[in-house]
Amino acid sequence: MASEETYRWRGAVALALLALAVGAATRVPGVLVLGVFGVAVAGYARLFTAPDPRLSVERSLSDDDPEPGDRVDVTLTVTNEGSLLPDLRVVDGVPEPLSVISGSPRLATALRAGKSASVTYTVEVTRGDHEFGAVDVVARDAAGSHETRTSVASESALACVPDLPRLESFPLRAQTVQRVGRVPTSTGGSGVEFHATREYRSGDPLSRVDWKRLARDGELATIQFREERAATVVVVVDTRDQAHVADEDGTNAVEYGVEAAGGVASALLDSGDQVGVASLGPHWAWLAPGLGREHRARLEELLARDRGFSVSAPDRRFLGALVFRRLRKHLPDDAQVVFCSPLVDDDAAEYVRRLEASGHPVTVVSPDVTGTDTLGQQFSRVERAVRIRSLRTAGVRVIDWRAGDSLALAVADAERGWSA
């Protein structure tokens, strides 16, 4: 609690003395009376001491478990547990990622002892865990000569865990594990798509014997299909300081990255692949690849609530080499990587190259948040395009996702480019 003088009546005495002087010089009673009045008002300004607000604060939310984009009404009630507060200003500690869309989280009022005042405002909820902070209070005395600033703790939290976004399918690179799945491999075996024929070996199933060839040439041959295997995938989201850039709507690239990660994870979990997630940034987060409904729920929870995937700017230093080494250590040997990054700096591309070189095939999903308005924006747009081209030349698949478009569309577009 800090009390200070506001000095708002500074100069009142000078003006009163001026009136007194003019009154004495001109001997006009009206001016003298004015001077006396001025001195008395200056005395009034000194009459009070700094207020000592004793308040209790209560906050209620209309919905504890909202979906992203929902509107939640917040009601803040302040009760005066001390003496009369003639001038009280209250500012609620709205969490930074939430935006107030109607009403104001601020209130100025006068409160008698024991009375309460409340203010209601509406926030639009975004993904994540949101803690309401302390309520800031400014109290002034009746003349406004002293003011006391303090804050009253009041904790309430709002958690918003969205479902993983839906994505029908996501194309993977050709690295798989020894389990049946949906990624076509270049190994022959049982499957759907034709791969090759080879000489019959005893033990081959009769259903795969090439009977037409036997009828034509009299030779026994076995048809092999492309084996379809499952893959282990780790979705890495770029959450470094550099990735916290917003597009023209003000949506953070990390938010797009997390959305992409959710979509990819959902599509791959549906097709029976093992999926893990990691946050490459100052706030490290890791979920080892896994399968099943429980794993899906854990993944959903982690993407929504972990500090590592939060849209608020990181408050730690990023030790790039250390975090990257940690990521490499955690990655299973046969894991593929889906890297979600806006690719706005060279380091991001460098990480992709190093992952690719260490035997983890990488697919990059890159939300494009660059603009075209200023020369600087155009320059970074071109830089990003060059980065994407060089990655593609190096054999990395890049899905260039125009922010605002549907991810499924971007994936389909990119796939057409690869097969052409």
Place this chain on the structure above:
Amino acid sequence: MTEFDARPPTVAVAPAAVAAVVALVPALGSGVGLALGAAGAGLLVFGAQQGARRFVSLGAAALAVGVVFGAATGLDPAYTLVGGVGTVVAYDAGEHAVSLGVDVGRDARVGQSVLVHVFSTAALSALVAAVTLVVYTFGPRSLPVTALVTLLLGGTLLAYVLRT
């Protein structure tokens, strides 16, 4: 999203404007006083509306000097005190509006704070003015010069002690 607007709420500026107009009453008698007072009142209201504390202070000072000019024409003390009360309330309400703008912004609910603050200042300065007037009217008719000088000296000392 509603951006934070640090300008004072309109509700808080209105009393300042009304009081500033009232304060011009005693300045009507003097051309210079009226010009100065009107300029001051305009500046005060403009400053209160824009959230510029400096303009509010400057305007109030000009308004006060204008009132003194008007009073110096030999106006009845009752009228000059109306000007005094008006000036004090106008400055008080204007500065209060600016501080409300800084603390809670234009969109916040401030009605009760403004009402209580303006009412208490107006009531108290009116009371002070009434007491001053009563003392003037029913006080001693004539004073020796030494008494006047002593009183002035005392008033000055009091003012010095009260300076903020």
